Every structure is written in structure tokens, then in C-alpha cells.
Amino acid sequence: MHPVVKLVTQRLALGLILLIAVSALIFFGVAALPGDAAQAMLGQSATPESLANLREKMGLNEPILWRYGHWLLGFATGDLGVSLSNGQDIAKSVGQRLGNTIFLAFWAAVIAVPLAITLGLIAARYNGRWPDKLISGVTLATISLPEFVAGYIVMYVLAVKFHLFPSMSMVFPGMGIFERLNAIILPVIVLVMVVLAHMMRMTRAAILNVMESAYIETAELKGLSPINVIWKHAFPNAIAPVVNVVMLNLAYLVVGVVVVEVVFVYPGMGQFLVDHVTKRDMPVVQACGMIFAAVYIGLNILADVVSILANPRLRHPK
Amino acid sequence: MSVELNHLLKTAAKGLISRREFVGRAGALGVSAAMAGALLTTAAKAEEPKKGGILRAGMSGGESTNSLDPALAASEVPFTVNLLWGDTLVDVSENGEIVPRIAEEISSNADATEWKFKIRQGVKFHNGATVTPEDVVATLKRHTDEKSQSGALGIVKGIAEMSSDADSVTLKLVAGNADLPFLMADYHLIIQPNGGIDAPDAGIGAGPYKVVANEPGVRHTFEKFADHWDTTLGHADQVEILVINDNTARMAALQAGQVHMINKIDPKIIGLLKGAPGMSVESVAGRGHYVFIMHCDKAPFDNNDMRMALKLAINRQEMVDKILGGLGSVGNDFPINAAYPMFDDSIPQREYDPVKAKEYYDKTGHDGSPIVLQVANGAFPGAIEAAQLFQQSANAAGIPLEIKREPDDGYWSNVWNVAPFCASYWGGRPVQDQMYSTAYLSTADWNDTKFRDAGFDATLIAARAELDGGKRKAMYSELANTLRDTGGLILPMFNDFVAAKRDEVGGWFADPNGEMMNGRALAKCWLNA
Numbered sequence: 028m029h030p031v032v033k034l035v036t037q038r039l040a041l042g043l044i045l046l047i048a049v050s051a052l053i054f055f056g057v058a059a060l061p062g063d064a065a066q067a068m069l070g071q072s073a074t075p076e077s078l079a080n081l082r083e084k085m086g087l088n089e090p091i092l093w094r095y096g097h098w099l100l101g102f103a104t105g106d107l108g109v110s111l112s113n114g115q116d117i118a119k120s121v122g123q124r125l126g127n128t129i130f131l132a133f134w135a136a137v138i139a140v141p142l143a144i145t146l147g148l149i150a151a152r153y154n155g156r157w158p159d160k161l162i163s164g165v166t167l168a169t170i171s172l173p174e175f176v177a178g179y180i181v182m183y184v185l186a187v188k189f190h191l192f193p194s195m196s197m198v199f200p201g202m203g204i205f206e207r208l209n210a211i212i213l214p215v216i217v218l219v220m221v222v223l224a225h226m227m228r229m230t231r232a233a234i235l236n237v238m239e240s241a242y243i244e245t246a247e248l249k250g251l252s253p254i255n256v257i258w259k260h261a262f263p264n265a266i267a268p269v270v271n272v273v274m275l276n277l278a279y280l281v282v283g284v285v286v287v288e289v290v291f292v293y294p295g296m297g298q299f300l301v302d303h304v305t306k307r308d309m310p311v312v313q314a315c316g317m318i319f320a321a322v323y324i325g326l327n328i329l330a331d332v333v334s335i336l337a338n339p340r341l342r343h344p345k
Numbered sequence: 346m347s348v349e350l351n352h353l354l355k356t357a358a359k360g361l362i363s364r365r366e367f368v369g370r371a372g373a374l375g376v377s378a379a380m381a382g383a384l385l386t387t388a389a390k391a392e393e394p395k396k397g398g399i400l401r402a403g404m405s406g407g408e409s410t411n412s413l414d415p416a417l418a419a420s421e422v423p424f425t426v427n428l429l430w431g432d433t434l435v436d437v438s439e440n441g442e443i444v445p446r447i448a449e450e451i452s453s454n455a456d457a458t459e460w461k462f463k464i465r466q467g468v469k470f471h472n473g474a475t476v477t478p479e480d481v482v483a484t485l486k487r488h489t490d491e492k493s494q495s496g497a498l499g500i501v502k503g504i505a506e507m508s509s510d511a512d513s514v515t516l517k518l519v520a521g522n523a524d525l526p527f528l529m530a531d532y533h534l535i536i537q538p539n540g541g542i543d544a545p546d547a548g549i550g551a552g553p554y555k556v557v558a559n560e561p562g563v564r565h566t567f568e569k570f571a572d573h574w575d576t577t578l579g580h581a582d583q584v585e586i587l588v589i590n591d592n593t594a595r596m597a598a599l600q601a602g603q604v605h606m607i608n609k610i611d612p613k614i615i616g617l618l619k620g621a622p623g624m625s626v627e628s629v630a631g632r633g634h635y636v637f638i639m640h641c642d643k644a645p646f647d648n649n650d651m652r653m654a655l656k657l658a659i660n661r662q663e664m665v666d667k668i669l670g671g672l673g674s675v676g677n678d679f680p681i682n683a684a685y686p687m688f689d690d691s692i693p694q695r696e697y698d699p700v701k702a703k704e705y706y707d708k709t710g711h712d713g714s715p716i717v718l719q720v721a722n723g724a725f726p727g728a729i730e731a732a733q734l735f736q737q738s739a740n741a742a743g744i745p746l747e748i749k750r751e752p753d754d755g756y757w758s759n760v761w762n763v764a765p766f767c768a769s770y771w772g773g774r775p776v777q778d779q780m781y782s783t784a785y786l787s788t789a790d791w792n793d794t795k796f797r798d799a800g801f802d803a804t805l806i807a808a809r810a811e812l813d814g815g816k817r818k819a820m821y822s823e824l825a826n827t828l829r830d831t832g833g834l835i836l837p838m839f840n841d842f843v844a845a846k847r848d849e850v851g852g853w854f855a856d857p858n859g860e861m862m863n864g865r866a867l868a869k870c871w872l873n874a
Contacts, residue, residue: 066758074790077498080491112410113561114546120409179593186601194597195403197564197587292589292598294563302408302562305754 031342035332042324046317049324050102053316054095057309063087066307085111098310102317112308121299121314127198128288128295131211132280135218140273143223147230147269148262152253154235163231166224178217178290185213196291214291218284222276229272233265240264267334274330282319394852398872400581402861403595403604407588409562414545415535416488416495421608421860422588424532426565428864429584430471431535431550434462434481435526437775437863439856441686443526446575447476447536447551448514457521457810462529463513469572470538471555478509483540485516488533493545497533499783499790521810523817527775532864553579553868562588580852580871599624599845605872606846606853608861611726612670615843623848628672628841629855632684632773632780635668635725635840636676637718637735639833640795643765645716649831650708655716656695656835657702658739658746664837667734668727672843676836679825680784684839684857685777687814689822692829699742706744715747719760723753724768731837732768762793769793775858777821778809785828794833801827849873 065081082088101108107117146166150159169177186194192212202210237243238261246256285297296315303311336342406421415427434448443451448462468476485507488495495501503525506517518525535550548556553575554567565586569579587604589595592611598604600621610618610626618626639646639655646652661675674682677695681688720732732748739746751760751767760767774780783789786805787797801824808820828834842860846853852870856862862869 060755066755074498076491077494081494084492110410113412115561124409179597182594182597187597190601193603194601195587195589195594195603199558199560199564289591290594292587292591292594294560298562298590299409302410306408306410308410 031335034335038328038331042328045324046320047099049320050099050313050317051095053313053320054098055091057312057316058091060307063307098313102314107314108310110303110308110311112303112306112311117311117314121296121311121318123200124294124296124299125318127293128281128284128297130198130207131196131214131218131284131293131295132277134208134211135215135222135280136277138215139219139222139276140226142219143226143273144230144269146223147227148234148254148257150227150231151234151238151261152257154231159231162227166227169220170224172220174217174221174284174286175290177220178214178287181213181216182290185216194291196293198294211293214284214287214293217287217291218280221287222280226269226272226276230265230269233268234261237261237264263337266337270333270337271330274326278323278326281322392851394580394871395873396580396582396871398581398874399583399585400850400867400870400872401585401587401604401606402867403587403589403598403607404861405588405590405592405595405609407562407586407590411561412546413548413556413559414541415533415537416493416497416545418533419496422565422586424859425861425864425867426559426586427535427550428532428552429554429565429567429868430548430552430556431537432468432552433532433534434529434536436865437527437530437858439854439858439863441684441775443530447481448529451526453523453525455812457523457525457812458518460516460518460525461513462516465574466512468551468574469570470551471549471570472538474538476536476551478512478514480538480540481514481536482507482509483542484534484536485540487537487540487542487545495533497531500528500531500534500779503528520806522778523810523812524776524778528779530775532859554584557583564588578865578868580869581867584867586867596845599847602847605850606844606861606866606870608842608844610843610845612668612672612843615670615672618845624845625848626843626845627853627855628843629857630674630682630684630839631842631857631859632682633840633842634676634680634682634771634773634836635664635728635731635838636680636769636771637732637835637837638767638769638794639835640765641797641833642795645709645711646765646833648709650705651711652831652833654702654705654709654742654744655739657698657705658742658744659735659835659837660697660738661695661837662697663738664731664734668731669838669840672841674839674841676838677829678832678834678836679828680771680773680780680834680836681777681821681825682839684773685780687777687818687821689818689825692822692825695829697738699738702739702742702744706742713745715745717747717749717766719749719751719764719767721751721753721756721760721768723756724761725770725840728768735837762791777824778805781805781824782809785832785834796828796832796834798827798831846870 065078065085065087105118107121109115110117110120146162150162153159182194185191193210196210196214198207198210234257243256243260246260284295285301288295288297300312300315404422404425408420411423415431418424418427432446434446436444436446438444447465447468449465450463451460453460464476464478464481470476485501485504487493488497489501503519503522504516505519508515538549548559553570553573555570557568558564558566567584569582573579589598595607596614599607615626639652641647656678665671665673665675675694677692683690718732720728722728729750736746736748761769771784774783782805784791784793785796786792787802804820804823808817811817811820844861849872850870851873853862853866
């Protein structure tokens with residue numbers, strides 16, 4: 028077997044084991060929260076009879092290990108069950124929300140990733156000079172601003188003051204693509220602001236690191252233009268750390284944007300998860316947890332694989 | 346009426362000046378605030394409604410876990426949504442009178458144990474079927490079933506027998522209840538085809554709007570139901586509710602004109618809103634109240650002197666000013682205010698009195714160990730700040746109050762009705778009997794102060810069947826006084842329902858029964874282009 032295939036298979040198997048471990052953590056963690064789903068759903072209106080009825084109906088009286096096994100088996104076969112709180116099919120409702128989240132993450136990434144890498148290259152090219160300082164200063168300022176503050180500022184200026192874009196990013200089925208893009212402009216701006224600095228700084232650092240190498244000096248002595256040196260000789264060797272940080276940020280765009288979603292009323296996974304946590308809707312919480320874990324693990328595996336492929340020493344082992 | 350006042354009224358009714366501004370200017374013309382409010386309501390109703398357009402509300406209180414099953418409605422968005430697609434037997438007007446809806450006539454026997462509701466002819470469900478008395482009986486029956494988990498279970502429990510004939514429904518009660526029509530106005534009791542037994546969350550009802558899109562926690566859209574019997578409802582062609590739980594986002598949506606009205610204005614920002622052009626704050630005194638509750642059966646609160654000491658150690662006016670931003674009124678340690686019919690306004694207001702509080706406290710011989718008050722902001726907005734104010738005013742009277750912060754998560758299951766002294770919230774009920782029966786009857790499930798008084802129970806049950814208004818009012822006054830002087834309830838304030846709307850919304854009037862014109866703002870208002 029080719030070592031790369033073997034490595035990739037190994038990574039995938041490890042990822043799967045990790046996912047199962049996470050599933051146990053999620054399931055028993057959720058079960059350990061104070062108060063059960065029946066109590067949380069009825070809230071102030073709980074009476075002993077209605078509680079007993081609801082527990083019976085929701086199968087909360089079964090032993091916990093049995094419930095875990097049952098749930099994991101269902102998950103493996105794509106049956107996420109039905110939501111305890113409103114009886115809707117989880118796979119369907121999560122699917123729609125996940126689609127929205129990925130849509131937002133995708134457009135934020137499409138803008139942020141090339142922009143961050145380009146800015147990183149420019150900053151490396153003019154290391155220590157004013158373009159570097161300007162880029163670093165601005166991106167560090169935007170990352171230091173808490174997301175919700177950035178969100179409110181953007182909303183106040185662009186939506187409330189100048190009425191350029193909608194303040195709310197509500198999207199729904201049946202909306203045209205341009206309508207959708209118009210709706211998500213503000214959260215995309217905020218997300219780009221948040222993830223830009225991390226990727227930009229990493230690109231800059233990785234390239235500067237490579238620039239110390241002897242072969243860069245050779246390239247410069249050959250008379251190549253500085254941008255050409257960076258693009259053709261330094262960047263390919265700096266890809267591994269850049270890909271890692273890009274993947275981390277992509278994962279963040281999928282699983283970590285709950286605050287931005289709330290501020291812009293965007294119907295993504297974050298708000299969905301929070302609602303169901305408050306209602307102790309365990310099947311939904313667990314499904315969301317698993318999806319988030321899978322996204323994280325998957326993107327990290329992808330980053331590993333890309334780093335391996337980008338590294339000739341790993342690609343062609345002796 | 347003077348010419349100026351008349352002009353002012355017309356301007357206000359069209360929404361060109363705000364209600365608050367109108368009351369202010371009318372005051373300058375020598376009209377009392379209450380009178381001005383009543384005048385404006387009449388004028389708003391007299392104005393010719395405009396038809397058409399899309400009316401949008403941005404609301405907090407919606408979750409992705411919401412269902413269209415009316416039995417399960419527990420927060421603001423489902424409450425409003427259900428009243429758009431559904432309708433109840435009767436409604437309660439802003440003046441506290443019964444308004445016939447699906448029932449067109451109501452009559453009872455002499456001791457209020459048997460009630461007859463004549464069902465309006467030709468009312469259509471959205472699926473084309475006609476509303477029949479059998480549908481009404483099936484609906485009520487569904488809510489009596491424990492399995493439906495209905496929030497109206499406590500209401501329908503009092504019905505012993507239901508029957509229907511060609512054009513009416515007869516309800517025989519377990520015991521006489523003069524308030525039964527008010528109970529039938531409960532928002533859970535939406536009449537559904539065959540009672541909604543087959544598909545409780547189908548969203549098919551007899552309301553003025555048909556459900557188009559139902560995306561819980563995101564948005565709910567509706568289109569006008571052409572066959573709705575009541576032409577005074579449903580002016581816009583389409584209405585939408587957008588769920589915006591974030592306070593700032595909701596405000597921004599109103600300011601940017603993406604929605605026409607919003608609910609739940611944070612008292613902290615009312616000052617900012619007043620200066621904003623194109624919109625007005627609509628505040629109405631309701632029946633909801635923020636409370637601190639003591640269990641009367643647990644030490645040290647089993648001693649009435651201790652309860653009195655704590656009741657005297659709270660500064661009510663300060664709380665209304667600081668916690669509610671002035672949009673509310675002081676409470677008097679019983680859960681009834683002027684928004685209820687048969688309220689006795691002659692009961693003296695309890696004031697903050699640290700000296701007397703200390704006297705009562707010293708009488709208890711309490712060992713000086715801290716009295717723990719458990720709070721979370723989930724109990725009511727600003728609960729922690731309110732508890733801190735309480736702590737300060739109690740400390741000034743020498744009472745060692747200690748605050749224990751609890752997580753919002755699980756507050757209603759782990760703290761409320763469990764802890765002996767905690768913060769809580771009550772939304773109020775349409776009539777006094779229902780409020781007392783829900784939370785202060787010895788046997789009530791939600792007796793969250795563990796208040797047990799045989800004499801109180803007897804008077805409450807006797808008042809229920811008393812058809813003589815004068816006698817009934819005296820009985821309620823007695824109940825109020827008993828609770829005020831011996832109960833476990835510390836009631837510092839009644840909160841107003843505070844909403845805001847853009848000036849192009851016409852037809853808005855104050856309704857103390859619930860927020861957003863008791864959930865019917867979208868059906869009763871219209872858009873002035």
C-alpha cells in the first residue's frame with residue numbers, strides 16, 4: 028500500500044474512534060445536566076402528573092446505557108429521531124439549519140481566505156515597513172473587537188444610519204440566491220473581520236520563516252522579483268501551517284458563530300442548538316454536538332492530509 | 346370637545362404623533378391622562394382602516410422548539426401566532442368585557458353551574474369546513490386529557506360534563522363559576538376542526554389569517570383568510586412574525602424599517618427610543634407582576650412576623666423606577682391590580698418602613714443568620730438588580746438578607762416552587778378568581794408560597810359562584826387583605842407591557858390583557874401608506 032494511502036486511512040480510523048469517544052462524552056454530559064427534558068419542557072407549568080406522563084412518553088424511564096446504545100445505532104443509520112419538544116424530524120430540521128450555516132461560512136471563507144493569504148503575502152513582502160504595519164494593525168484591531176460589538180457597529184452604521192443593507196439576515200426556503208446574498212452581507216463582513224487576522228498573521232509568519240532559508244537567498248541572487256520569490260519559492264513551503272490555521276478558522280465559521288447568528292437573526296445551527304439546550308431537548312442537542320464534532324474532526328483530518336501531500340518528505344518517504 | 350383637542354385626536358389616531366405626546370398635549374388642554382387614553386382608543390377605532398400590504402412584527406419569545414399545537418403554547422410568539430390562525434369562543438376586550446367570537450351568545454343558570462354557548466353560524470375553518478358545536482366540545486375535551494399537556498388543563502378541569510346540540514354547547518361545571526366565559530378566552534383554547542385530535546399542530550383554525558410558512562424560531566408568515574367571518578379583523582393582505590430574540594437586533598430592525606412593531610422593550614433603552622423619529626413606545630399597564638416568594642411552611646418564613654418584616658423592608662417605588670424604568674406600578678403584596686374587574690382600590694398601599702420592619706424582625710427572635718434569597722435573571726428581567734436593591738433596603742432595617750445567584754438554566758425546575766425564598770414572575774390572569782385559584786388555593790399545584798388557609802379557600806370558592814357583583818367585590822377585597830397581611834408573597838411591582846411601533850401603523854390601542862394588544866395587534870392594526 029502506498030504510504031500516503033496508509034497514512035490517510037490511519038487518520039480516518041483515528042477520527043472515527045475520536046468521534047465515538049465524543050459521542051459518549053456528549054451523551055453522558057447532556058444526561059448529567061440538572062433537571063431532565065420533561066422538566067425543562069414544562070418549566071413553570073410542570074405538575075407531578077404532567078411530568079410523569081411526559082417522561083413516560085419520552086422514554087426517559089429506560090436505563091441510560093440502553094438509551095445510549097439505541098441512540099448511537101440510530102445515528103449510524105442516519106436516523107436522528109424526532110425532537111422531544113416539537114415532534115419534528117431532527118434530520119430534516121437540522122439539515123436546513125446546517126445548510127444555512129454552511130452557506131454563511133462558505134461566503135465568509137470565500138472572501139476571508141484569499142484576502143487573508145494575499146494580505147499575508149503583502150505583509151511578508153514589505154516586512155517591517157508601513158504596508159506590513161498597516162495590515163497587521165487593522166486586522167489585529169478587528170480581531171480584538173468582540174464579535175457582537177463589531178456586529179452592532181456594522182449594523183448601526185450600514186443598516187440603521189445609511190439603510191444600505193438589511194439589519195436582519197433572515198433567510199428562508201424559496202429565497203433567490205441574490206436575495207440571500209444581500210441578506211447575509213452584514214454577518215459576512217463581521218465574520219471576515221473576525222477570522223482575517225489569525226490567518227493573515229500565520230501566513231506572514233510562515234513565509235518569513237521560510238524566507239530565512241538558503242534557497243530563498245539563491246532565488247534572490249538569481250534576480251527574481253521579490254513577489255515571485257515569495258509566490259513561487261516561499262509560499263509552497265509555507266502551505267502546511269497556513270492550511271492548518273485556515274482549517275481551524277473554517278471550523279470556527281461552522282461551529283462557533285452563535286453570537287453573530289443571534290445578533291443578525293440568522294437561522295443557523297448556533298441559535299438552533301441554544302434553543303434546544305434550554306429545552307433539554309437531548310436528541311437534538313446530541314445530534315448538533317455530533318455534527319459539530321464531525322465537522323471539527325473532518326476539517327482537521329483534511330488539514331493533516333493536505334499538509335502531508337504538500338510535504339515532499341512525507342509524499343516520497345525513503 | 347374643543348377644536349384643538351379634536352384636531353389633536355385625529356392626528357394621533359393617524360399615528361402622526363405618538364400616544365405619549367398626545368396625552369401630554371391633551372393634558373395641556375385640561376384633559377386627564379386616563380380620559381385622554383380612552384378618547385384616543387375611540388378615535389383610533391373610528392379611523393377608517395386601510396386594507397392591503399404586508400404588516401411585520403419583530404418579536405422576542407420564540408424558539409426553534411415551538412409547535413403550532415395551541416395546548417403547548419407557553420411563550421409570546423406561539424401565543425401571537427395561534428391567535429392569527431385560530432380563534433377562541435370568546436375574547437376579553439380592553440375594558441374587561443366579554444366579546445363574543447365563535448360563541449355569539451352566552452347564558453348561564455342561576456347558580457352559574459351550567460353554561461350555554463350559542464355557536465355562531467357559518468364560521469369557516471381554513472380547510473373549508475364549518476365550525477360546529479361538536480368541534481368546540483372536541484377541542485375542550487382534548488385539553489382535559491392529561492396527555493395533551495395542555496396549559497389550559499387547570500381551566501377545563503372544572504368542567505364536569507360537555508354536550509352539544511344543533512347550534513350550541515352546554516357545559517356543566519363541578520361547582521358554580523361566574524367567570525367561566527373569561528376562562529374560555531384563554532389562548533390555549535383555540536377551536537380546531539374535530540378538536541385537533543388528529544393533528545394538533547396542523548395550524549388549521551378559524552382565525553383571520555392562514556399559515557403560509559411555519560419556521561419555528563425563525564419566522565411565521567400568513568395570508569389573509571378570505572372567508573373569515575369578522576370583517577373588522579385582518580386588514581393587511583399578509584402578516585409576518587420575525588423571531589428576533591436579541592434586544593438590540595429587534596430595535597435595529599424597527600429603526601431600519603424592516604418590521605413595523607416589536608414587543609418587549611428593554612426598560613434600560615426607553616430613554617433612547619423616545620428621541621428616535623418615526624416610531625413610538627406603546628406601554629400599557631398589565632396584570633403581570635415581579636415577585637419574591639416565601640414558603641409559609643418553612644422556617645424562618647413560617648412565622649408571619651418574619652414575613653411582615655420582609656414585606657416592610659422592600660422599597661417598591663425605587664424598584665419601579667430603577668428596574669422598570671418607571672413603566673410599571675407598585676404592588677401591594679396581593680396579585681391583583683386595577684387592571685382586574687372588581688379591584689378594591691381602597692386597600693392601603695404598603696410602604697417601605699425600616700423601623701416597623703425592624704420591630705417585626707426583632708419579634709421573631711431570629712438568630713441573625715443570613716436569610717438566603719435565591720435569584721436568577723431568568724425569573725424576570727432585572728431580578729438580580731431587584732434582589733440587590735431589596736438586600737440594601739433590608740440591611741438598612743437590620744435584616745441580614747443574602748443573595749444567592751442561580752443559573753437561568755433549570756431555574757423553573759430546580760429553584761422555583763422548591764427553594765423557600767426566591768424570585769419569580771406571574772403573567773396574571775383575566776379574572777381575580779383564576780389568579781387566586783392558580784396560585785393561592787391550598788390545593789393548587791402552583792401554590793408557590795405554600796399558603797394554606799381554610800378560610801381563604803372557602804371565601805374564594807364562595808366568591809366563584811356569587812353572581813351579585815357587590816358581594817363578590819367585598820369577598821375579593823377580603824381575600825386581598827388576607828393575602829396581603831398573612832401570605833408569603835412579596836409583590837414589589839406590576840410591569841407594563843412595553844411595545845414599540847412605527848408611525849405608519851394605524852389602529853393601535855392599549856389592551857391590558859396581554860402584550861401586543863393581547864396578541865391581536867397584527868390582525869387589528871393596518872398600514873397607512
